[in-house]
Amino acid sequence: MEKGSLKCSANYIPLTPISFLERSAIVYADRVSVVHGDLKFTWKQTHDRCVRLASALTQLGISRGDVVAVLAPNIPEMYELHFAVPMAGAVLCTFNIRHDSSMVSVLLKHSEAKVIFVDYQFLDAAKGAFKILSEKGVKLPNLVMIPECHSFSGAHGRMSRPEGLEYESFLARGKADFAIVRPNDEWDPIALNYTSGTTSSPKGVVYSHRGAYLNSLSAVLLNEMLSMPVYLWTVPMFHCNGWCLTWAVAAQGGTNVCLRNVTAKGIFDSIARHRVTHMGGAPTVLNMIINAPASEQRPLPGIVSVMTGAAPPPPQVLFKMEELGFNVTHSYGLTETYGPGTVCAWKPEWNSLPLDARAKIKSRQGVQHIGMEEIDVKDPATMQSVPPDAKTIGEVMFRGNTVMNGYLKDIKATQEAFRGGWFRSGDLGVKHPDGYIELKDRSKDIIISGGENISTIEVESVIFSHPAVLEAAVVGRPDNHWGETPCAFVKLKDGFSATAEDIIKYCRDRLPHYMAPRTIVFEDLPRLQPEKRRSLFSGRKPKLWGAFLRQANCSFHKYETSSLELLIWLHRISR
Template identity: 45%
Template sequence: MSMMETGPIPAEAREAGLHPFEVGLGRRPANYVALTPVSLLARAAAACGARIAVIDGSRRFTYADLYGRCRRLAAGLAGRGIGSLDTVAILAPNVSEMIEAHFAVPMLGAVLNPLNTRLDPATIAFSLRHGGARALIVEAEYAALAARALGDFAEPVLVVAIGETGIDGAVPYDSLLAEGDPDYAWVGPVDEWQSLCLLYTSGTTGDPKGAVYSHRGGYLQALGNAVTFGLTDASVYLWTLPMFHCSGWSYPWASVAACATQVCLRKVEPAAIFRLIAEHRVTHLCGAPIVLSMIAHAPAHDRVPFPQTVRCAVGGAAPSSTIIRTMEDLGFQVTHLYGATESYGPATVCLAQPDWADLPETERYARMARQGVPLATLEAVSVADPATDAPVPRDGVSVGEIRLRGNTVMKGYLGNPDATEQALAGGWYRTGDLAVWHPDGSVEIKDRAKDIIISGGENISSLEVEEVLMRHPAVMLAAVVAKPDPTWGESPCAFLELKPGATEPADQELIAFCRERMARFKVPKSVVFGPLPKTSTGKIQKFVLREQARAL
């Protein structure tokens, strides 16, 4: 019997030459619902409503509480005129309200824009303008920063204040919740490709670029992280990673997908980390290498013993063997991840293989430092020759550019089609990171194609720092490169060539000059004066300066 004889087919379908699998099997409300991370909270509230979802200091919220608060916030924002695809920015530390915003704003079909609290007012103002913010949720600690960023806005912005901010006209967060309906009937996106979040990346030149996430991508990244990191309903996740960074690598959604408990932490301090791990039996945390360094080098009086093993995921520069060894001795199991703002955070994971346990310690730590293989929800990773686009051999020697493809790659950069096309050309997201591909399929970064400095998990554009330095009246040329830093992984090191006849400024004068014009984490920690090495065409030879910086 042929396939066309397996059942009755309408005459018009038969005449059109349609296959049985193309007839009467379309999408219906019963078999197709657009993916959205908001549904993860609805499910968690129904399945485990009495379970503690969030611990924030003395505050405790069950999943039923969290769902009700999110619905109230969504309804309150809607009542104030916020609607579909409006941008709602938030400037806050890792508090419960930050988690709530990750569900309430998408409930409206609006777009959440978590802002980096470490940035200067001008950069915050740029992000608010570029993203078209209709509302700004701000926590009291960052009231002054928000006020300066909003200083010359012509268009009115709804300001929602968490705590006492002193900002004129601000609506108290709790009052907005009181206005809202805990049974607010939110409707998911009609199209799962609808924009969900806007995350600004520091980039390498010019203004920040706004990476746009979709509901589909957020949902899948949440599940990918939950599976990769082994989250379950018995897990307790500690917020040592800023939620403004790639929406906390999607862990506000991933934790809820697993019905885990999230423990908020306003400020990353070793004593607080150890105390909360012991008090709440924390099982998982994420962070930049600086977080591991702080934990590993915590003084004895800050350390509190705990019986459980804590899984610790680290992104950015690979942790040193000394850090990994110390973390293991303290009761942490370290997993290395790799990704970018453009890939919703983690895109690859270093999966430990059974035979690693038999390797010498040095070799085992070297394997653990690899960037690894794709998360289950990423379609593919490739290491390709930038000149030919052909994959390099998986020999652990040939160098190429890491490229990513899948549903957890950004939609593109808001209002920047040229940058979007450049980043996503040829069917891959081009990371700009150079790596080798090992026979087991894992990738390992060898160098950075662009002169980005990764300090404490933050990307710093060398060109941006150079531009500020060259505003100094004594500086003629500036070149900034990464210098290895035992605390931050890398730190900016500035090489300066002075104008003829200029007096050499004191290091502290230059640092103070920079601090007035950029975020503190971007300020050079080392300054070297002298002629800069150049090619015959006058191009500064940064590879020479990198070697000099390593020797300092």
């Protein structure tokens, strides 16, 4: 069979999303690629700018495998960097724009980024990070600032250059005939994405060219994108590279409508002005849309497909979105799966079901998308699949080409994540008879608030450092707008006093504001009597129940789940 076969450059080229841009620059050369306000680029222009930017990076000393960071919102420059950085052979690392200077300094040090592109709005955070790194004797990366006003040449004119490197002048250094640096192996890294961002031990998730390529094409299919879609950027590009849609839209020659600040008015105006066909976002974005004042809403030019992730949207949100003309599809995934790894694929027979039943089905996490080999719900100890009875709880696990390469500089965590030959998500769920999975809880200490991951361990450590606090436990409290918000149960030391406002301010001074608790409850933490503890955990794995008692005296310290309902339930049965 193999006689006469020859693997060579004629029949094998490492897969890379770079090829999407190269093709669109030919097929869709004069079509609009990126629009931001009154600024527009064509696919040919975007390709040329990315080539020059890649050239400028190599002139700065960037070579294969180096990390290039960016701290910017959904703007054209952010989109260009998704192609320009890998075109230079480097690895793109997008930072969450809600990170403070302390977090940025930690991630810069861990990633060893040699260059960071910073939007003018976040320059103070970057400068603060540089100050922290300087005091620690860490070598600082080069900084390229993205100014408030675009300083494009020609018809756009020029603006005065700020001190240091500035995006447009930096790009102008590049050569138009630069030879793109292609991956030697399609498993070479293309991007580095950090998970929940704990300062104690950041986890940098490494994406490959192959995984990004396959997940991008999968994103095209699960979003049902035809050629030349119009995609509104309400999903942050720094979240899993915009769920790989930064590259996916290029594959279809679509138009990227950039939205720096996501507001209901901005969404409706953009949809009407540019005839948007697709968008995405966490349930908070959907809430923003349905609760927009009538004065801000505008009729949709056609059905707008919306991909949502994080917590499943409540039924009433789905109903209202459908009434407004949006078609919502629920997906599920993690940073380690390049964003969405599953889709709640819709079956025509479900259209005849009552609204409540349809909404309940839509809230499921569904089945693996076309690029993911397999998803299963397994007993984490035996690795046996749980029965598809919609009742038996196990851990959700993935296997396929769109699972991360591993965690940067942390082989132990990588090996643990892949133990048993599957990626262990840490999420707990059930499998329905039709094979669709449904999450029931998270075994990780993570709260998802407005699409942002919050480490409860990190929030607790800050609260514990308050001089008046004796005990603290942080859980996720259900919230109609954010999905979840941090809620802290706090017990004060004898003779000390502190108000909820004091604790919240204390946290905000030491954490990004979105991580600080919104609610403080001053009560003794729940304690289980020995006989009730034995009854609760007899024959069961505590982790699978989401309850985990750390203290030797068995007093409640911290649940591994972020479910407030579970905490209240345990509190009640311990009385």
